[in-house]
Amino acid sequence: MANNNQSHLKDNPQLTKRPAFWQAMLIMSALVLIFTISIIGYHLPPYIPLIAGISLVMAVGRLLGHSFSQLQANLLAGLQTGLAPLFLFLLIGMLIALWLATGVIPTMLVLGFKLANEQWFLPSALLVMALVGSMIGSAFTTIATIGTVLMGIGTTLGIAPDILAGAIISGAIFGDKSSPLSDSTNLAASIAQTDLFAHIKNMMWTTIPALAVSLVLFTWLGLGHQGIAHPAELRQLMALFKPSWWAVLPLGLLVLMAWRRIPAIPTLLVNVVVSAAAFLTQKGLPALNELLLNGYQSYSSQPVVAALLDRGGMLAMMPTVITIMLALALGGLLTEQGILQAVMLPLAKRLHSQAGVVTGAIISGIVANFMIGEQYLATIIPGQLWKADFDRLKLSRLALSRTLEDSGTVFNYLVPWGVAGSFAAQTLGVSVWHFMPFVFFAWLSPLFSLLAAWTGIGLKQATPSRRS
DSSP states (O other), X not given: OHHHHXXXXXXXXXXXXXXXXXXXXXXXXXXXXXXXXXXXXXOOOSHHHHHHHHHHHHHHHHHTTOOHHXXXXXXXXXXXXXXXXXXXXXXXXXXXXXXXXXXXXXXXXXXXXXXXXXXXXXHHHHHHHHHHHHHHOOHHHHIIIIIHHHHHHHHHTTOOHXXXXXXXXXXXXXXXHHOTTOHHHHHHHHHHTOOHHHXXXXXXXXHHHHHHHHHHHHHHHXXXXXXXXXXXXXXXXXXXXXXXXXXXXXXXXXXXXXXXXXXXXHHHXXXXXXXXXXXXXTSOHHHHHHXXXXXXXXXXXXXXXXXXXXXXXXXXXXHHHHHXXXXXXXXXXXXXXXXXXXXXXXXXXXXXXXXXXXHHXXXXXXXHHHHHOOHHHHHHXXXXXXXXXXXXXXXXXXXXXXXXXXXXXXXXXXXXXXXXXXXXXXXXXXXXXXXXXXXXXXXXXXXXHHHHHHHOTTOOBOOSSOXX
16 A cells, blocks of 8 residues: 555656756756767767657656656657647648649749859849748748759759758748748747737848848858859750749749738648649559659659759658657657756846846757757747746847747757758758858847847837837
8 A cells, every 4th residue: 555655646746846957957968968979979860869868858757756657748748849840841742742743843943044143043042032931931831842943953053052051041041030921930929929010020130130141141152153064064954854834823822822821731731732633634643642652753864853853752751750759759858847947047047137138048049949959849938938037127028029039940940850950951952960050040140139139239128018
């Protein structure tokens, strides 16, 4: 009977302990050590390090009094936050394969080759991605559609893939941040409890300078570029692609549904159905099944063509899906057990200036991205943690929402096991470690946010009548 009572006490959620600051720091340090040795030292993919991290955090949670059922619930809670992105990735894999098979992407490639100028291609790619991203409101969709086309054209022109991926991702992030259709932008405004359009307007204090400096840097890199492709080779390559007039329909449908504020999943699903119907006018159901599962195969003897066109399909997205699932599981454990909060709260209590609080919120968003791997949680947790401090120091909630975007949203693209970083790497075919130094916009956004905090320029104060 005594043993049964002890077992009951251990399973009682009210008797589990939140980790102390030093315990949380030890856990975080151990995780950083695991990731550093495995990923940087041995160049391993993130699967095993993430599994090791999950095992470590679960073991610590058991020592702190959490039952195995609680730990499983914590892990699943993390996975639930990423169900929408995971399904989105499968849809994007199908759409890429269908757009290749039905001529949508080849048509855009032919048009892009005709307009391309290798010296101005990098800044052009940045601006095109920024414009399309602002219209669509989804960085993922923009990267998966326009981004893959720009990647194919740029690499054919001889532009370094890591630099080109940096320009594509930078533009997509700007578009995502600047669009009222963006999930992450709406999330940041709602967490801070402020008006969406006022939030977007206030972000321009940091977003426009970050884009401008990125544009200058990519222009400089592009002017110093010496391509390897020649006009005769490009003409031969273009002759291998078969453009189609119908490409206008799915592209127009994509933009129209985005402007009607239809969420990303139904938007992509409708495009998959429409494109699949077009595919079925030429081939049968078995071919469609093979295409959606394994992606498009050009069977071309030209290596350049094969590299451009042989992609897509649900199976191609599975490495990204696995990485994200493991990262979300680890994030759920860290969040539900209060490990991240235990690290961040002492910092929040010691900051008594407006600049210090903004700095703390930015650091929290970046740390949360690396520890959780999910940009929504990296926005929600710092927002909840720092909201009271922004109010206490009479900072506008608009300052909070901008800070959350400048750290929680953008930095996820620089995390190899993050949702956004993994997706961009898989879609563009360049590892996060390679494109990371060139995603200038993601580095500059928090830097300009810090500059605004410490100079007071563009740092909005709370009004007596309302917070924002």
